[in-house]
Amino acid sequence: MTKYIFKRILMLIPVIIGVSLLIFIMLDLAPGTVLDIIANDYSPEQLEELRHQLGYDRSVFYRYGKYMWDLVHGDLGISYIYKTPVWDLYMQRLPSTLKLAGASVLVSILLSIPLGILAARKHGSITDNVSMVAALLGLSMPNFWLGLMLIILFSLNLGWFPSSGDTEGIKSLILPAITIGTGLMATLTRTTRSSMLDVIRSDYLRTARAKGVPEKAVIRKHALKNALIPIITVIGTQMGRTLGGSVVTENVFSWPGIGRLTIEAVKQRDTITVTGCIIMSVIMISIIQLIVDIAYAFVDPRLKSQYSTASKRRKRIGRTPEVRANGT
Amino acid sequence: MKKWVSLILAMMMLCSAAAVWAEGLTTTVVQGAEAENYKKQIDIALASQITTLDPGLVSNVQHYYLFNMVYDTLLFYDNSTKELSGKLAKSFEWADDTYTKIHIVLRDDVVFHNGEPLTAEDIACSLDRTTSTLVTNSYDHVDVLGPYELDIVLKQPNVDFMYVLSHNSSAIVSKKALEANPDLGGSIGTGPWVIDMDNYVAGDTIALVRNDKYWGELPKTEKINLRLISNASSRLVALQNKEVVLMTSVNPTELMLAKMNKDLTIYEFPTAQMYYFAFNNTSGPAADNLKLRQAVAYAINHEDLFLATGDEGATPATSFWGWHMKYYFDQFDLDLSYNPEKAKELVAELGGNVTLHLMVNTSSSDYRIMSEVIQDQCRQVGIQIIIDEVDSAGATANSKYASAQHEAMLYSINMNDWDSDMGRLLSVGSNTNKAVLNNERVTELLALGVSTTDEAKRAEYYKELQILVHDNCFYIPLYYTSDTVAYQKDTSGMRISYSRDHDYSYIAVPEN
Numbered sequence: 001m002t003k004y005i006f007k008r009i010l011m012l013i014p015v016i017i018g019v020s021l022l023i024f025i026m027l028d029l030a031p032g033t034v035l036d037i038i039a040n041d042y043s044p045e046q047l048e049e050l051r052h053q054l055g056y057d058r059s060v061f062y063r064y065g066k067y068m069w070d071l072v073h074g075d076l077g078i079s080y081i082y083k084t085p086v087w088d089l090y091m092q093r094l095p096s097t098l099k100l101a102g103a104s105v106l107v108s109i110l111l112s113i114p115l116g117i118l119a120a121r122k123h124g125s126i127t128d129n130v131s132m133v134a135a136l137l138g139l140s141m142p143n144f145w146l147g148l149m150l151i152i153l154f155s156l157n158l159g160w161f162p163s164s165g166d167t168e169g170i171k172s173l174i175l176p177a178i179t180i181g182t183g184l185m186a187t188l189t190r191t192t193r194s195s196m197l198d199v200i201r202s203d204y205l206r207t208a209r210a211k212g213v214p215e216k217a218v219i220r221k222h223a224l225k226n227a228l229i230p231i232i233t234v235i236g237t238q239m240g241r242t243l244g245g246s247v248v249t250e251n252v253f254s255w256p257g258i259g260r261l262t263i264e265a266v267k268q269r270d271t272i273t274v275t276g277c278i279i280m281s282v283i284m285i286s287i288i289q290l291i292v293d294i295a296y297a298f299v300d301p302r303l304k305s306q307y308s309t310a311s312k313r314r315k316r317i318g319r320t321p322e323v324r325a326n327g328t
Numbered sequence: 329m330k331k332w333v334s335l336i337l338a339m340m341m342l343c344s345a346a347a348v349w350a351e352g353l354t355t356t357v358v359q360g361a362e363a364e365n366y367k368k369q370i371d372i373a374l375a376s377q378i379t380t381l382d383p384g385l386v387s388n389v390q391h392y393y394l395f396n397m398v399y400d401t402l403l404f405y406d407n408s409t410k411e412l413s414g415k416l417a418k419s420f421e422w423a424d425d426t427y428t429k430i431h432i433v434l435r436d437d438v439v440f441h442n443g444e445p446l447t448a449e450d451i452a453c454s455l456d457r458t459t460s461t462l463v464t465n466s467y468d469h470v471d472v473l474g475p476y477e478l479d480i481v482l483k484q485p486n487v488d489f490m491y492v493l494s495h496n497s498s499a500i501v502s503k504k505a506l507e508a509n510p511d512l513g514g515s516i517g518t519g520p521w522v523i524d525m526d527n528y529v530a531g532d533t534i535a536l537v538r539n540d541k542y543w544g545e546l547p548k549t550e551k552i553n554l555r556l557i558s559n560a561s562s563r564l565v566a567l568q569n570k571e572v573v574l575m576t577s578v579n580p581t582e583l584m585l586a587k588m589n590k591d592l593t594i595y596e597f598p599t600a601q602m603y604y605f606a607f608n609n610t611s612g613p614a615a616d617n618l619k620l621r622q623a624v625a626y627a628i629n630h631e632d633l634f635l636a637t638g639d640e641g642a643t644p645a646t647s648f649w650g651w652h653m654k655y656y657f658d659q660f661d662l663d664l665s666y667n668p669e670k671a672k673e674l675v676a677e678l679g680g681n682v683t684l685h686l687m688v689n690t691s692s693s694d695y696r697i698m699s700e701v702i703q704d705q706c707r708q709v710g711i712q713i714i715i716d717e718v719d720s721a722g723a724t725a726n727s728k729y730a731s732a733q734h735e736a737m738l739y740s741i742n743m744n745d746w747d748s749d750m751g752r753l754l755s756v757g758s759n760t761n762k763a764v765l766n767n768e769r770v771t772e773l774l775a776l777g778v779s780t781t782d783e784a785k786r787a788e789y790y791k792e793l794q795i796l797v798h799d800n801c802f803y804i805p806l807y808y809t810s811d812t813v814a815y816q817k818d819t820s821g822m823r824i825s826y827s828r829d830h831d832y833s834y835i836a837v838p839e840n
Contacts, residue, residue, distance in 0.1 A: 030721070030722070031718060031721070031722035031725050031726060032718075032719075032720075032722045032723075032724060032725030032726070033721070033725065034721075036721050036724040036725040036728070037720070037721050044757065046459055081379045081380075082379050082380065082530045083379075083380050083382065083385065083511065084511075084530050088530075089530055092528075092529045092530060092532075093529070093532075148561065148562075151562070151565050152565070155565060155569050156568055156569055159569065162566075162569065162571050163562060163565045163566050163571060164555070164557050164562055164565070164566045164571060165533070165555055165557075165566075165571070167371075167553075167571075251558060251562075252559060252562055253562070254532075254555065254556060254557040254558070254559070254562055254566075256529050256532040256533065260532075261531060264377060264531060267691065267719065267721070268379075268721065269721045
């Protein structure tokens with residue numbers, strides 16, 4: 001398992017190199033640089049000096065090389081626009097983003113898994129169709145619209161929740177989490193349903209029922225546990241996506257998240273901040289994926305063996321390569 | 329008919345501008361009844377990001393909200409009375425008639441937020457480091473004559489430089505704090521509010537706490553959060569929901585809704601912001617082609633533009649000058665108001681099939697809407713406008729003076745009160761000169777205007793300048809925008825100004 005985790009961490013390196021190079025080149029191709037954004041505030045001489053300082057008088061590859069050198073030394077750079085270390089900017093926003101991502105996925109899980117199970121159990125019935133329509137509705141409603149509707153109903157008319165910002169703890173979190181969670185719901189409900197359908201039709205469940213195991217226990221202990229692998233995969237992907245920030249929802253609810261920071265930085269050609277935020281998101285997504293992979297092993301012990309080394313596996317089954325070659 | 333409407337509207341605007349100039353009605357300090365207790369903490373919604381806390385690094389309206397509260401300037405300019413008075417300066421005067429040296433004596437009871445006393449060294453340090461071209465175009469150095477006495481020396485005569493010293497670009501920061509921490513030292517001022525760095529989220533929320541050691545009047549509120557709520561609808565909901573006490577720029581489509589809310593006060597006012605159409609006068613089809621420039625001017629119906637953007641409080645612009653400026657002039661002999669027939673004649677003289685690329689910053693919906701209206705109006709007179717869409721950075725990059733690539737562009741400017749500020753838009757080499765203008769007489773008039781205090785002469789120079797720009801259509805002024813500030817009914821103490829750099833230092837809400 002340790003070797004596997006180490007391998008996964010090593011795999012991050014080419015991903016980070018590829019992603020950061022792509023960002024640098026793409027922002028370089030776009031018209032204008034951060035110097036153009038701040039041009040009106042500086043004299044031509046000062047701008048020239050800044051151009052030299054920031055490396056804009058040299059090629060994009062020079063700037064990229066310099067950035068990577070600093071990154072290797074643990075320095076994400078200083079934002080051109082905010083004049084603040086990108087690490088500090090990221091860490092200022094991370095708690096709000098983590099809260100929103102966690103709460104959104106939780107909303108999605110709470111809505112989707114019961115709905116998916118219900119749809120699978122009542123396969124082909126009206127309940128199944130209603131569940132699927134509900135899931136589809138969640139996907140079809142644009143976040144900006146749903147967010148505004150929730151604000152009008154729950155903030156403006158009922159006054160239950162604040163309409164913006166991350167200022168009132170859990171109360172601030174509920175509306176944006178529902179907005180994002182509802183959008184995530186469709187995929188998770190469908191995955192849960194199809195995964196459960198596969199398991200529900202299997203022989204061992206029929207056996208369990210035949211042995212008199214109560215239906216609730218059949219579903220909870222046997223069916224759901226065996227259907228969890230694809231569900232966990234989807235949850236992991238959704239968690240990763242939301243950790244990168246949800247720009248539309250963050251804007252509607254004025255949520256101080258990473259998505260809004262990244263978009264503002266793109267608009268201002270703040271390459272250092274954009275790259276820093278995306279690299280951090282890549283790392284966070286990779287960590288989530290790693291956790292998901294590890295979670296597989298706990299859910300399904302059969303998968304645990306895949307993480308073991310070949311020799312350990314051989315030892316466990318008592319066969320050597322020679323024996324296998326001889327076919328005895 | 330439309331010509332008459334334009335004329336009437338222009339006359340109305342002129343009358344209102346004259347009235348405003350005479351009575352100072354467009355800047356107001358909102359008064360409220362005295363209360364026993366005031367809310368200790370309030371939140372204010374911002375429409376755009378404040379990216380830096382350092383007044384030496386950036387100069388735009390959004391940042392001025394913060395700078396007004398945290399920093400002081402040497403002088404204070406009251407744009408309702410048009411008078412300058414001392415702020416950190418106890419006294420100030422021109423040292424001689426050359427208008428190149430200002431003698432200043434500082435107050436001796438001012439301390440920075442870090443507890444250090446204000447001295448002349450801090451003034452020198454602050455003016456030396458500011459990046460704003462408003463300051464750097466004229467400022468040379470400071471001669472420190474004593475702890476509280478100094479001379480500000482200019483590179484060239486600038487009779488308006490005292491106004492510049494009242495501007496946020498000249499805000500004073502602590503030299504010692506900057507030496508101790510070059511990154512954050514620029515956030516230590518002497519103003520009535522101190523930045524609470526523990527609760528600061530860059531680009532989102534700026535938490536401020538009252539400076540109890542402030543040398544002037546203390547605010548009634550103890551804590552203020554400046555919160556970014558960029559979506560206009562969300563801002564209004566937050567205001568209606570009492571999460572914030574004040575917001576700017578109500579969405580025009582929601583203005584009626586806001587007005588119907590009895591708990592809110594909506595303050596509408598004309599602003600110092602002007603939208604304009606700039607031709608590239610150095611290269612491209614419009615350079616050295618007066619007929620083309622005039623044809624476009626005749627083709628544009630200004631009222632259609634602001635009605636299309638939903639800014640019903642806007643007023644059409646005739647002169648490329650701020651309506652609020654002292655030497656504003658618009659009684660031109662050459663009438664360039666909307667006249668499609670005249671435009672068609674000029675296009676025919678040009679041989680027809682006239683094409684012009686118009687660069688438009690699509691990050692603002694106003695520009696996008698206006699460009700489409702202009703495209704349609706020009707099409708009707710035989711001018712084909714091709715819209716080149718770019719974002720904000722692209723627009724700035726492609727219109728830099730030294731390497732301008734645009735043929736024409738739509739842009740806007742928030743003009744200061746003093747007339748020489750127009751130099752930003754007309755000077756050779758200035759990146760704000762979107763017309764890429766290099767006209768000898770314009771340059772000469774700008775220099776003459778800024779170096780004399782003779783009222784009659786200044787009026788004459790600036791009048792000639794306005795006629796020159798108008799008749800040659802270097803720029804086509806489109807309209808002056810209007811804006812709104814909406815706030816909870818009992819809120820008071822804020823200074824709301826047509827220059828849009830509202831001061832919230834003394835905002836207060838009675839505790840119910």
